[in-house]
Amino acid sequence: MLTSSEKKTLKFIQKYCIEKGYSPTLTEIAKGIGIKSKGVVHRYIKTLESLNLISISSHRKRGIVLNLEAYENQSVAPIIPLLGRIAAGQPIEAIEGREEINLADFIMNPDRFALQVSGDSMIEAGILDGDTVIIKHQNTAENGDIIVALIDGLEATLKRLKKLPDGMILLIPENKLMEGLIYEAKRIQIQGVVVGQLRSYQ
């Protein structure tokens, strides 16, 4: 088990390696985790080495190597460090404040559930066949929301909502090849609103 300082150290090293392409010095780590003593840092990385999380080339400068294989199956929590912003043709840009993504906040709410999407009707909204959408269960929604609508109590569909001035409801697919459909409000029952989307490659 890692102590919190050790965890912090590992995280810093990981981030540093990804951003710069080489590993940090002990002094850089010390500064990065907010302490002054590189002796202390050395103690921490020795622990990380003994747990096989990193390798240290003895006495070599910047001689820390992440043992990526060792991390497989070490699942800890649905928290993923958010390292920064990436754009075409620019270095990774650090983000203020939000340091990590908490999937627990993202999805683990009692009023949320997940649906797997099949079909291409929302493809232009970036929701692809096979994606999972997180739905917040509620019976009303705003114009522009992507909703799960139950039509005539029978058919469920994922569409963007538009309430027309005449009281009718327009359900808009995000796909040029498909057309929106207009329903009387009473035929449409809103089941929930899309609050998140996730996709797994592999």
Place this chain on the structure above:
Amino acid sequence: MLTSSEKKTLKFIQKYCIEKGYSPTLTEIAKGIGIKSKGVVHRYIKTLESLNLISISSHRKRGIVLNLEAYENQSVAPIIPLLGRIAAGQPIEAIEGREEINLADFIMNPDRFALQVSGDSMIEAGILDGDTVIIKHQNTAENGDIIVALIDGLEATLKRLKKLPDGMILLIPENKLMEGLIYEAKRIQIQGVVVGQLRSYQ
């Protein structure tokens, strides 16, 4: 059977562990369940330990470990229920068994990190401006993988990889308006491969 304070304590520990990835200190628990004495908390966790709901590493800080097998019926697992499949114009199709979303690609492994995407270069792959991508840190990738590439050790970019027969590397944006770029292999350093993507509407 657990008393209500003990239950509250267990719930707090579970939530804390799931959210943070490490266990709380006695003082944090005390604050979390609204009391002042860590001595009392210690009594509670001792009970939980004797009921085999948690394990305590003696004298270790943050040394509480959840005994997950014991929780079967307590709905604390870091997984959200996958309710079904939704398609345009068809009823929600129930999925057999109580399936759950495989969060493997979204669960924190030390070799995973997240980047927020800026720009539209991958829009046709369903990765929009503002989305978050989960990257698995590795130094090699296959043709067709979406990778984080460091060009000349300087610029980071998110593109689809194609290794050309002549040893050159083609980085392909998924956007009709942009063109792929060809680089010598030695200029490109692969930082990781996209294994997941998520988006929050809110």
Place this chain on the structure above:
DNA sequence: ATTGAATGTTCTCTTTTTGTTCTCTATTAT
């Protein structure tokens, strides 16, 4: 090859934080 600055290694020491064990009191249900 030599040298000096930068970096890694090994210590000892102190402080801070956290866990453990008590005793005492209050409240509640049977």
Place this chain on the structure above:
DNA sequence: ATAATAGAGAACAAAAAGAGAACATTCAAT
């Protein structure tokens, strides 16, 4: 009344965090 449950808080034990000195090694500039 009694027992179970809650809670406060003091006193102590142990782990973790940290400072920093002293020394060893590397590496790049000369």
